[in-house]
Amino acid sequence: MVEMEIACSNALKIGKSLGLDEVEVYALNKEVLTIRIANSQIVESKGIRDRGIAIRVVKNKAIGSVTTTNLASDNLKKSLEYALASAIIRGPAGHWTSLPKPKKCEKVPECWDQRISRLTEDEAVVIASKMLDSTLGSGAKIKDVSGSLNVVRENVLITNSHGLNAEEEASYVLGTITAEARDGSAVASGFWFDGARILSEFNAEQVGINAADMALKSLEPKRINEDSYSIVLTPLAFSEVLAFVFSSHFISKGYQDRVSCFYGKLGKKIADDSVTVYDDPRVAGGLGSKSFDDEGVPSRRTPLIEEGIFKNLLYDTFYASKDKTQSTGNAVRMGNPIGRSYDPIPFPVPHNIVIKPGSYSMEELIEETKHGILVGRLWYTYPINPERGDFSTTARSGNFLIENGEIKYPVGMMRIYDNLPRWLINVGGIGKEAVQAMAWHALPTITPAVKIEGVKAAPAS
C-alpha cells in the first residue's frame, strides 16, 4: 500500500499547487482469484492484481473527475490538470457544499481475514474442489455441475484536502454452484450460494450439498396452470427482487428524477405493516459491510421502510447537497465481483439491504399457504417498466406446488410479471431466519423467506 500512499500524497500536493479548492484522492489495491467450474470439472483458474486511483477536483464549485492506473507523478499531474480543465468547462454545481470532513469511523467486525488475504492459488483450487466434490457426491443422478469460487482481497485509502484519511482492508469469499440432476428423460437444476468475509464462516461443502439437494428434489416437475398463487420466496430468490427491482427506488437520484415508483410517497405507507427494510453496512461480516463509504463518510444504518412507512432515501455527498441534506454514507464505487472499484464518480447505492425478520418458520409459511408455490431461485429479474415498478422474472429452480399447507410436487419454470408496489402491500408473511444472499453481479442482501399473496404465474416452457 506504500505505492498508493505515495500516489495519494503526491496527488494532494499537486492539487494544492494547482490552486484547487478541494481534492479527493481514492486509491484501491485489489486482487481477485476466480476458480471456475463447468461441465463438472475445474476449467479455468484466473486472477487479477488491479490497482488504481480516482481523483475528484473542485474549483469554484465546479467538479472534475479522473481515474488512472498510471501512478507516476508526471501522469498524476497531467490527470489533475485535465480534471481541472474539464471541471472549468463543466461549470459550477451551485448546490455543492463540500467533500466530506474527517470523522471517526468505527471498524465493522469480521470484515477482514488474514487467512483469506494469504490464500494461495492452490488452496483456492482445493476449496473449489470441495464444492464440486460435495455436489457430485450427493448422488449418481447429479450429472452436471457448474459454478465458481471468488476470493477477493482489497485495501482502500481515501484522502482529501480537508485532512480526511480513511483506510480499510477487506476480504471476501463467494461460492456458487448450479447442479443439474437427470433421471432418464427428467432434468432439473438446483442452485446454492454462500458468501463470507471470514474463511471459517464459508462452508464449501454445503454449497454443493444444497445445490444438489434442490436439483434432486426438483426432478420430474409438473407444469403449473396459469393462475394466481401465494408465492413463498426463499432468501436466495427474494434477494434477486431486492437487488434488481427494490433497491433503485430508494436511491436519491432516481427520486429526484421522479423515476422512482414511490415518488411522492416519502413518509407514507408503501408496504404491509410487517415490512421493515434497512440499508445496514454495519452488520458484522456482512458482504456489503464497511466502516466508511467510498468518499470516506462513516457508514450507518438507514431505515428505508419501517412498519410499512417509506422513511428515507440513500444519499452520497453530491446528491445530498442537491436536496440540502446530509449524506447517508452511501457513496459507492461498485467492485467486480464484490467490494470496491476505483470508478471516477461514486453513486448512491445500498450496501447491505436488510429485511427485518418476521415470526414465521419456513414450515409455518408453507402450512399457512392454501394454494401457492415455493420458489428457490429467480433469474433475470429486471424492472421492465421501471417508473411503474413493473418487473418480470423467471422462477428457475427449486419450485414446488403448495396445496392446503403441504408441498405436493416439484413444478417447472414459470414466468412472473408483476409490480413492486403491489408486492410490498401484499406481503403475507416474513420468515424468522435471515441469511446473506447475493445473485450474480448483484447487491448484497440479508433476508429471510418472504411470502407474497396473489401473484400471477404462467408456465415458462
Next chain:
Amino acid sequence: MSLEDLASKAMAYASKLGARYADIRIEKSVGESFLLENGKVEHVAVGTDEGAGIRALTHGAWGFYATSKLTENDVLKAVELAVKLAKASDTRIREVVRLADVKVVEDKDIVKVKQKPEDYPLEERVKLAKDCDSAMRKTSDRIHKAAVAIGTDRLLKLFHSTEGTRISYDYSKSYIRLEAIAHQIGLTESVGREEGGTGGVERIIEPDPIEISENIAKKAIALLKAPTPSAERLPVILDQDYVALLTHEILGHPSEADRVLGREAAWAGVAWWKGMLYQQVGSEFLNASDDPRIEGGLGYYRYDDEGVPAEEKELIKGGILTNHMHSRETAAIFGVKPNAGMRASSYRFVPLIRMSNTFIKPGDWTFEEMLEDVHRGVYVVGNKIPSIDMRRYNWQISAQWGFMIEKGELTKLLRDVTVAGIAPEFFKSIDAVGKDFQIRPVPSCGKGDPMQGLHVGNGGPHIRGIAIVQGTRST
C-alpha cells in the same frame, strides 16, 4: 522496453515456464465522458487505463492472470501466475483443452475515423449536449428532465501468442445517449435513444441528435396521455431497435457455443437449441448472422482476442440453425472452423465467446406492405429492458412505445408496452421481413464471472410475427 518487446518477452517466458500455449493482450486506453442534465453538466470524467492479461495452457485447463502495472517485472510476474494457475486447474480437468488450428497472423487492425475525437474538444461536446437538452425541454414544461451523455473511447492493444501471431489494434468508439423524462401528477414516462459505434465524432453527430432530442421529448409528452394495452396475443410488427434487443437476447446469446456446451450454466445461462444444429428453428423468412467486420457497428473488429480473422458467421439460414459463434476451443469440440467469436471487455478479463454485430438479415418487404395485411395488431417501437429465461427460450422485453394497428393502419399510441413470447414459436411465426436493415448500438451486454460488460451491435429490419402484448401491472 517497447510494448512489442515486452509482449514478445512475456510469450517466450511463458513457453519457458511450460506453457504449451499462451497469449497476451497489452492495452492502453483513454475514455472521456460527461452527463448533462437540464442544461447543466452533472458529471465529467476522464479515465486512462493500462495493463496486461495473460492466458496460458500447460496441460488441460486454462490459467489467466492480469495486472494493471505495465512494468517488465509486473508483466513477467503475471506470466508466472497465469502458468501457475493453469497448473493448479490441471489437477481437476477431465477433458483436455484442444485448440483448433489457425494461421499465424501479423497485422494491424485500425478503426476508420472520419473526425478524430481529439479534434472535438469538450467545450464543443457540451455545446452540442446543451442544444439537445434545449430541444427536449422547449417541447413542453412537462419535460421534467432532459439528459444527454456523450463519450469517446480510444483503445490501443497488442495481441501476441506463443504461436507467433502478432496483431496491433487501434480502436475508437463514440456514443451519445439522449433521454427525455416527462411527468404529470402520478405518471412519469421516459423515452431514450442511443446512437454511436466504432469510429469518431461522426458517430455522435450523425444522425442529427438535436432532431432526435426533439422527437423523443414529444413522444414522452404524448405517452402521458396514451393508454396502456391489455394482455392479448396479436400480430406484432417490431421496429429495428426492438429487433436489435430481441435478436441479442433470444438469437445471439444462445448462439454462443460455450452456452450451448453448458459452460455458462451457472452465470449467463444455457441455450434452448442445444443439439438442434441443422434443424428448423424458425420460419423460412428467418436468416441471421454475426459479422464483426461491419464498420461502425459497436461490435466491429477484424481479429478477435485469440487473433482469429473475423468473418461472417451464418447462424440461421431459411429458418435452419446452421452454426454457432466459436472460440478455437469450442470449434475443436464441434469439429468446425474457428470463426473469431472471442472477446474480453479489457485486459483484466479472460476472453469469452461474445456477439459482435449480430442481426436478422433483411428481406424484401416495405413497412407499408407489412402494415396492410394486419387487421388488428401492435407496432412495437424501441426497446427498454429484457427479462429472459436462462435457456433464452421464454422472453419478455419492454418497448419504448407502441401503436395499435387496425385495418392496416397505425391508430392509438400505447404506453408501457411489453412483448412476450416463446423463442421457437415466435421465430416460426415470422411471416414478413423488411428491407429497412439497421445495425443499432447495444451498449451493455453482460457475461462471465466476474461479469464482463461489453458493447455490441445488434439489428435487423422490421419483422412481423405473433406474440403476447401486455401493458403495465401497476394499479
